[in-house]
Amino acid sequence: MPANRLYLRGVLDSIDASKYHCNFEGFPRQVSGVDSVYQPVSPQEFLESSYERSVWRLKVDDTYLDVAQWETPKRTRTYPLARCYRQLQSPFKKVALIPTVKDEGSGVNPDVLGIETIYLLDLYGFFVVTTRYVEARATERVSERTGRTMRILRDQRLDFGDALEKLRIVAANEVTPRAWNRGEVLHFADSLEEAAEAYQKVHEATGVPLPTIASCRARVERIRRDGLEAYLTDSDARKRRSQHSETSGVQPKEHLSLQAGKVSMDLEMKNDLGLKAPVIAHLVPDEGWRLGDVRIALEKKSNPSEHDLLDALFKGMAFRNAKVTSPEGAVHFGIGATYGNRKGACWSLCPGFAACEQTKFTTCSYEPLKSLNQQADFGRSPAPRNLLKEGHDNGFLTFVLGVKDLDPTVESEAQR
Numbered sequence: 254m255p256a257n258r259l260y261l262r263g264v265l266d267s268i269d270a271s272k273y274h275c276n277f278e279g280f281p282r283q284v285s286g287v288d289s290v291y292q293p294v295s296p297q298e299f300l301e302s303s304y305e306r307s308v309w310r311l312k313v314d315d316t317y318l319d320v321a322q323w324e325t326p327k328r329t330r331t332y333p334l335a336r337c338y339r340q341l342q343s344p345f346k347k348v349a350l351i352p353t354v355k356d357e358g359s360g361v362n363p364d365v366l367g368i369e370t371i372y373l374l375d376l377y378g379f380f381v382v383t384t385r386y387v388e389a390r391a392t393e394r395v396s397e398r399t400g401r402t403m404r405i406l407r408d409q410r411l412d413f414g415d416a417l418e419k420l421r422i423v424a425a426n427e428v429t430p431r432a433w434n435r436g437e438v439l440h441f442a443d444s445l446e447e448a449a450e451a452y453q454k455v456h457e458a459t460g461v462p463l464p465t466i467a468s469c470r471a472r473v474e475r476i477r478r479d480g481l482e483a484y485l486t487d488s489d490a491r492k493r494r495s496q497h498s499e500t501s502g503v504q505p506k507e508h509l510s511l512q513a514g515k516v517s518m519d520l521e522m523k524n525d526l527g528l529k530a531p532v533i534a535h536l537v538p539d540e541g542w543r544l545g546d547v548r549i550a551l552e553k554k555s556n557p558s559e560h561d562l563l564d565a566l567f568k569g570m571a572f573r574n575a576k577v578t579s580p581e582g583a584v585h586f587g588i589g590a591t592y593g594n595r596k597g598a599c600w601s602l603c604p605g606f607a608a609c610e611q612t613k614f615t616t617c618s619y620e621p622l623k624s625l626n627q628q629a630d631f632g633r634s635p636a637p638r639n640l641l642k643e644g645h646d647n648g649f650l651t652f653v654l655g656v657k658d659l660d661p662t663v664e665s666e667a668q669r
Contacts (some may be wrong), residue, residue, distance in 0.1 A: 259541035261518040261609040264574040276639040280339035304410040313424035319343040325355040326366035334565035345644030356465035363465040391459035442476040496535040516541035553589040595655035597629025603642025
């Protein structure tokens, strides 16, 4: 790996979030649209859910489940980890309801659930309930790449009947996340096969070409013939290539400082969900710094939405709980946000944090940053304030930097 990049390796065991203090709104919450009136639902009401609904507090007999649906099994699309963050403070069983496959009929490879995602969520204490899409509406769009009109799927609806059968089992008192998730891993081929069969029926009903069907059947054949470990080897190679691609360029939501480099991190997850081969998450923090013998890896977002920040906070818990095995020396993990239309700077571990917070960060008593805070206005928005307070309350590094009219060299030095 080039000198300006960091390559980290580590191991990750169970994550205890019981003492973690969340400053962003939790789950359940008041949201707009179909979820705006958020009340516990019965199994029958769950069965009648529209395709738009994504969160439920489901009551099964005398047990409550806090359930959040992932629109796609891919962790980097539609911010599913932001929803997981909102579930962290739930007093009930936390469920991630995930379609094993998502195919929109666009002609590109479908999104397929990675086994490492089940392992990762298990370490946070989530129940991973896999299901499939069984209904959809066909529509048309023009391809930006080819200019051709394509038939695609919209408004896909999960198999709520299948999901409810699983959720009834999850609700049983004796069922633990580890035991449940182990079953989801060991029956992964069945889940892929069921997804292929469901999409075959959607194809017959809509006429939309779906590459998922052949792709899933090939994956199932590989598992049935050679075992889950062989399939995991194939999947791991694809994840490594994706990781390499992400570290070869700057992503749209990133704002790389002059002195920073790219980071890749391989985390071996130590929970036993039935596979003999090690299961590794190939992750890509946004930015890395070398300060002498100290290394700093950052989730850093440019003009982030709240979803961007919650996604980073959720992943940050895994980074901070990991035991870094390579390289030797101290490695710290933090989260940063830059705002192109704001001024000012602050960090969560600042000695004068309490005084700055009282003024909503319009003043600064920390000498190295004073010159950047003469017209500080980033504190007008709650998201950057919450990000700073989250780091302060939980004892890890977060920072906010307004880069309006700021010279890149000054910006880099301020972050340093």
